[in-house]
Amino acid sequence: MSLKPNLKLIAANAVLFGSLLAALACAPTPAHAERLKDLASIGGVRQNQLSGYGLVVGLDGTGDQTTQTPFTVQAIMSMLQQKGVSLPAGTQLQLKNVAAVMVTTSLPAFAQPGQNIDVTVSSMGNAKSLRGGTLLMTPLQGADGQVYAMAQGNVLVGGAGAAAGGASTQVNQLAVGRISAGATVERAVASSLGADNQIKLELNSADFATASRVVEAVNDKFGPGIATALDGRVIRVRVPSSSDQRVSFLGILENMDVKPAEAAAKVILNARTGSIVMNRAVTLDTCAISHGNLSVTIGADTQVSQPPAGSRGATAITQNPSVSVKKDAGKVIMLNGGASLAEVVKAMNAIGATPQDLLSILQALKAAGSLRAELEII
Structure with a gap:
């Protein structure tokens, strides 16, 4: 029996493994349930x-x-x-x-x-x-x-630091x-938790769909009418009048699993650092993206003219300005409607766009109506 590796089998396995990773990367991410304490806070419970x-x-x-x-x-x-x-x-x-x-x-x-x-x-x-x-x-x-x-x-x-002989170092x-x-x-802050036998759950991010799901989950577990949504952020919950039962109720409430609604498509641009963050809900309509670099160089060639010996002329200094324009080859990328975040990033990398270029490209896409996301610049 030969112990030499089968190169064809190894290559086939590598291709199969790469295809599996690509399929997993493209597969939609299921919405996972989160604890209610990670989605909302109790009104009045704060630092x-x-x-x-x-x-x-x-x-x-x-x-x-x-x-x-x-x-x-x-x-x-x-x-x-x-x-x-x-x-x-x-x-x-x-x-x-x-x-x-x-x-x-x-x-x-x-x-x-x-x-x-x-x-x-x-x-x-x-x-x-x-x-x-x-x-x-x-x-x-x-x-x-x-x-x-x-x-x-x-x-x-x-930290630590030292200095001697004019030299210093610091960590x-x-x-x-x-x-x-x-x-x-020395003094406690008065708390109104449980006043009128009710509390208010405040979602970390206002979302009507998530608020509706929280109300549905609470009422399914504790009974109808226990939770009521006041708006897209605040949910009113009836709690027991006894402090001991109230604490136990809130402990169970905070550890309930709720599936939050899909986050809104959003792109965050940091104009100072050039960083860009997009969530997976960002998509594009059908559009074409062109990218090219145009560089303009302006210089001056200084020349000195000396008069002949014995003449009464003066030394003259002249400058001959020069202007040169260089344009690198540009590329045009076509994106079909409904392109996902992975396709957007792949297209941006294909045309060699830097983070600073992406700032301008995404702003232009938003202005053209092709970017299906909220654009926020910080």
């Missing part, structure tokens, strides 16, 4: 942003230059006065181990006093690094001006750090 102004001390000479950051000096003097330390009038503080910072965090939904949350500490002045510093007690306020948490602790900076950002469990919640 709240908090921020505060504080001081980081204990830096190794990498703090703010107080001559250029007067707010750091003012904060230090105010803190010392609160601690009972009086400074003589006209005192000029020259500190290098202190930095003024902004402390930010998000207060989770249903957070209660005594719970700990993480905070981010960011330099406000010209501090070189917050590495090794300690954040002093900082009140964190909400949009209403009320204090909801107090932050304090050692700042952890993920990552040194002016921003984080304190794990660095803030303690």
Whole structure:
């Protein structure tokens, strides 16, 4: 029995495998069911942003230059006065181990006093690094001006830096750090969850078909009349009056599987980076696309004319402008009506279009009415 490979069999298998991959790539993607918690959120269950102004001390000479950051000096003097330390009038503080910072965090939904949350500490002045510093007690306020948490602790900076002999190197950002469990919640946000024995489900994206499917799925599981669609985004759901039963009901509700409606055809263009993203619902009407490069070069040939020796003439400088136009060979691609995203991308690659060229091509297709998609430029 020969152990040599059968080259014809291998080639046939390779062709069969390639055809299978092509068929799978062209096959329509079935709509998968998603959990309701991934499609919608419960009205009123949200985070709240908090921020505060504080001081980081204990830096190794990498703090703010107080001559250029007067707010750091003012904060230090105010803190010392609160601690009972009086400074003589006209005192000029020259500190290098202190930095003024902004402390930010998000207060989770249903957070209660005594719970700990993480905070981010960011330099406000010209501090070189917050590495090794300690954040002093900082009140964190909400949009209403009320204090909801107090932050304090050692700042952890993920970067590193070194300098010697005029040379320096730095890895990552040194002016921003984080304190794990660095803030303690002092005030809870009032919640109206379940008021009037009802909640509101808010879809992440407004879609009447998806809202209708959610209402149908909820009513099929819990009974008719439990869910009612108010519009294409908000769905009102009746919940039990008991808090224990309500929590159990919402847990089951969030983990229900719902098949969302097909997403609307959309093309996102980023004019700054040239990136383009299209979903699989994007199609084209019958159209022809032409692509060619036209380059215009304008130059000037400078010539110097010297007068003969002994003459009274002056040196003359003249410029002879030159203009040249070069046009590369263009290509025309014909696309039949109903072309899919794969055919669109294949056609664009065939004519050698760059992302910047695609920006203009897609805009022209939209203006001509051939692009069956919403065009959004960011």
